[in-house]
Amino acid sequence: MTTAVSNFKSHLAELFTQALQTVAPDLADSQKVVMDRPKQAQHGDYACNLAMQLAKPMRRSPRDIAQALIDALPASPVVGKVEIAGAGFINVFITTAAKQSVVRGVLQLGEEFGRINLGEGRKLQVEFVSANPTGPLHVGHGRGAAVGDCLCRLLDKAGWDVTREFYYNDAGAQIDNLTLSVQLRCKGVTPDDPAWPENGYRGDYINDIARAFIAKEAIDADYQHVRATGDIEDANSIRHFGVAYLRREQDLDLHAFKIRFDVYSLESALYTDGKVEAAVKKLIASGHTYEKDGALWLRTTDFGDDKDRVMRKTDGGYTYFVPDVAYHLDKWQRGFTKVINEQGADHHSTITRVRAGLQALDIGIPKGWPDYVLHQMVTVLRNGEEVKISKRAGSYVTLRDLIDEVGCDATRFFLAARHPDTQLVFDIDLAKSQSNENPVYYIQYAHARIHSVLSQWDGKLDALAGADMSALESEYEQILLQRLIDYPQTIESAATDLSPHLIAFYLKDLAADFHSYYNASRFLVDDEKVKLARLALIAASAQVIRNGLDLLGVTAPEKM
RNA sequence: GUGCCCGUAGCUCAACCGGAUAGAGCACCAGCCUUCUAAGCUGGGGGUUGCUGGUUCGAUUCCAGUCGGGCACACCA
Numbered sequence: 001m002t003t004a005v006s007n008f009k010s011h012l013a014e015l016f017t018q019a020l021q022t023v024a025p026d027l028a029d030s031q032k033v034v035m036d037r038p039k040q041a042q043h044g045d046y047a048c049n050l051a052m053q054l055a056k057p058m059r060r061s062p063r064d065i066a067q068a069l070i071d072a073l074p075a076s077p078v079v080g081k082v083e084i085a086g087a088g089f090i091n092v093f094i095t096t097a098a099k100q101s102v103v104r105g106v107l108q109l110g111e112e113f114g115r116i117n118l119g120e121g122r123k124l125q126v127e128f129v130s131a132n133p134t135g136p137l138h139v140g141h142g143r144g145a146a147v148g149d150c151l152c153r154l155l156d157k158a159g160w161d162v163t164r165e166f167y168y169n170d171a172g173a174q175i176d177n178l179t180l181s182v183q184l185r186c187k188g189v190t191p192d193d194p195a196w197p198e199n200g201y202r203g204d205y206i207n208d209i210a211r212a213f214i215a216k217e218a219i220d221a222d223y224q225h226v227r228a229t230g231d232i233e234d235a236n237s238i239r240h241f242g243v244a245y246l247r248r249e250q251d252l253d254l255h256a257f258k259i260r261f262d263v264y265s266l267e268s269a270l271y272t273d274g275k276v277e278a279a280v281k282k283l284i285a286s287g288h289t290y291e292k293d294g295a296l297w298l299r300t301t302d303f304g305d306d307k308d309r310v311m312r313k314t315d316g317g318y319t320y321f322v323p324d325v326a327y328h329l330d331k332w333q334r335g336f337t338k339v340i341n342e343q344g345a346d347h348h349s350t351i352t353r354v355r356a357g358l359q360a361l362d363i364g365i366p367k368g369w370p371d372y373v374l375h376q377m378v379t380v381l382r383n384g385e386e387v388k389i390s391k392r393a394g395s396y397v398t399l400r401d402l403i404d405e406v407g408c409d410a411t412r413f414f415l416a417a418r419h420p421d422t423q424l425v426f427d428i429d430l431a432k433s434q435s436n437e438n439p440v441y442y443i444q445y446a447h448a449r450i451h452s453v454l455s456q457w458d459g460k461l462d463a464l465a466g467a468d469m470s471a472l473e474s475e476y477e478q479i480l481l482q483r484l485i486d487y488p489q490t491i492e493s494a495a496t497d498l499s500p501h502l503i504a505f506y507l508k509d510l511a512a513d514f515h516s517y518y519n520a521s522r523f524l525v526d527d528e529k530v531k532l533a534r535l536a537l538i539a540a541s542a543q544v545i546r547n548g549l550d551l552l553g554v555t556a557p558e559k560m
Numbered sequence: 561g562u563g564c565c566c567g568u569a570g571c572u573c574a575a576c577c578g579g580a581u582a583g584a585g586c587a588c589c590a591g592c593c594u595u596c597u598a599a600g601c602u603g604g605g606g607g608u609u610g611c612u613g614g615u616u617c618g619a620u621u622c623c624a625g626u627c628g629g630g631c632a633c634a635c636c637a
Contacts, residue, residue: 036576036579039580039581039583040580052579056616062617087580089579134637169637171637177636199636267637297635306633310634312635313635314635317635321637345632347632348563348631349563349631350637351564376565376566377631419573422567423566425572438599441599442599454596457596490576497577501574502576505573505584508584509584515600515601516600516601516602519601520602524596559597
């Protein structure tokens with residue numbers, strides 16, 4: 001059977017590259033062949049704009065060149081009709097038989113359909129969420145969690161060896177602040193009190209921690225065991241307990257959100273393990289530092305920063321960016337040649353500094369390393385009104401609230417289904433609505449519908465992969481076949497662009513194709529050959545919906 | 561003031577690194593359930609892609625400027 005099924009696009013690109021070698025050998029190296037999916041069916045299944053690109057350097061008319069390319073195109077069982085259109089587009093139509101073969105491919109590969117080898121098994125780390133342990137996770141963290149997790153699933157499917165990492169800033173001023181807030185609560189001081197510090201954390205959860213501390217509660221998890229001493233004068237003990245308490249809370253939230261991590265890194269460990277000191281020594285040795293006004297500075301302006309940064313303050317402490325550099329140096333030394341940091345856009349200014357710091361080490365770290373995916377802010381809408389989030393005031397829309405209120409599936413979908421670069425409006429009422437307004441159900445419904453049809457058929461699902469697919473000839477079937485063919489390509493684009501939302505849009509399109517097909521045709525018909533072919537097609541569609549939803553961490557119910 | 565992100569239908573968003581007539585959903589209007597799930601389908605109206613220039617066969621996409629929204633600009637993290 002046809003083996004090029006899983007990737008017509010690159011197959012065709014290869015054919016045209018060969019044709020290019022024949023038509024314009026001297027230009028072959030400089031021209032990249034790109035196959036597009038035209039928006040309109042009349043323009044074929046794939047289109048190539050190569051002839052127009054060549055028109056200028058070859059000083060020939062695009063249509064002339066197009067004809068020459070077509071004449072030079074090697075034969076392929078996949079290629080049906082080839083046409084020249086418009087200014088010089090070459091439109092390629094795939095043979096029906098080749099399209100039909102995708103069904104067998106999907107059914108045989110099952111959940112592995114869509115796996116590609118972009119990463120070639122190389123190590124890759126995605127750091128995401130990395131919330132400070134100073135309060136509950138809110139919607140913004142939720143977006144980071146959803147996007148980061150989808151990236152991990154996507155990159156894994158694209159052939160990378162993915163490590164998921166969470167970095168805890170459990171040292172520094174924010175934690176001192178947390179400690180003080182809890183301590184004051186222990187002593188009965190409330191945020192309303194004039195003595196409450198300006199920067200104190202005001203949320204009710206601070207009081208919960210204080211009560212638990214006084215009650216000498218224990219935090220038990222497989223990664224930490226901390227028991228409160230109950231001694232409210234012991235700031236150290238309060239800090240340990242507070243951080244442990246909030247880590248546990250965040251962990252429970254993430255668990256409810258179906259997010260897991262492979263590695264938890266603690267900022268405090270960078271100090272105790274001597275990694276901060278080691279990084280500082282390396283930076284000094286590299287010659288990019290200097291002393292001024294009693295502080296130690298790094299000349300980050302040598303590496304694109306707009307001003308130099310203090311590394312060691314006059315009081316002897318390090319600024320936050322030093323452990324950041326130490327941390328990323330550690331990532332590099334752990335062998336991650338590709339690292340992606342998923343963060344909120346409010347942290348964007350650290351990018352230049354971290355990269356500059358790593359460059360200053362002079363140890364051969366590439367300039368643009370690591371990669372960043374920054375998601376923009378999330379605003380929450382309830383009853384048509386914006387819900388303000390204020391950490392200080394303790395007013396929150398927590399991730400837990402959202403999961404409880406609108407469910408894990410809908411929350412994940414809404415947070416991951418948009419381009420990270422755009423500000424996101426999370427409409428709680430919309431996400432909650434179990435109606436056609438909600439795109440999650442639209443996709444899940446397609447899956448449930450297919451399952452319903454299949455369960456009313458008395459044959460064996462395993463046999464469908466061997467069915468004769470030649471009966472799949474209707475326009476609806478062609479569209480659905482082509483959509484299935486597009487799936488691996490969609491994974492590649494989404495993984496390359498670090499854009500998980502593309503999966504969500506693909507799934508909406510796939511579900512729409514199926515729903516149209518469903519309304520236009522019957523599957524359980526008398527003609528055995530037709531029936532098997534159609535059932536195979538919808539079974540394959542269900543498989544791809546399942547695969548895609550899994551990338552988003554959303555369930556594919558069999559009944560709704 | 562400086563840097564980063566974004567301006568696309570009434571609303572929420574796409575557009576496969578420059579392609580052909582800019583697409584979906586919601587909302588609105590008109591249809592489709594005595595046979596596989598109507599959380600569905602079919603059709604219709606709705607746009608100067610914020611604005612002005614530039615680059616070229618061709619611009620929502622690239623460049624410059626401008627307006628608007630968001631974020632960030634510590635010896636805080």
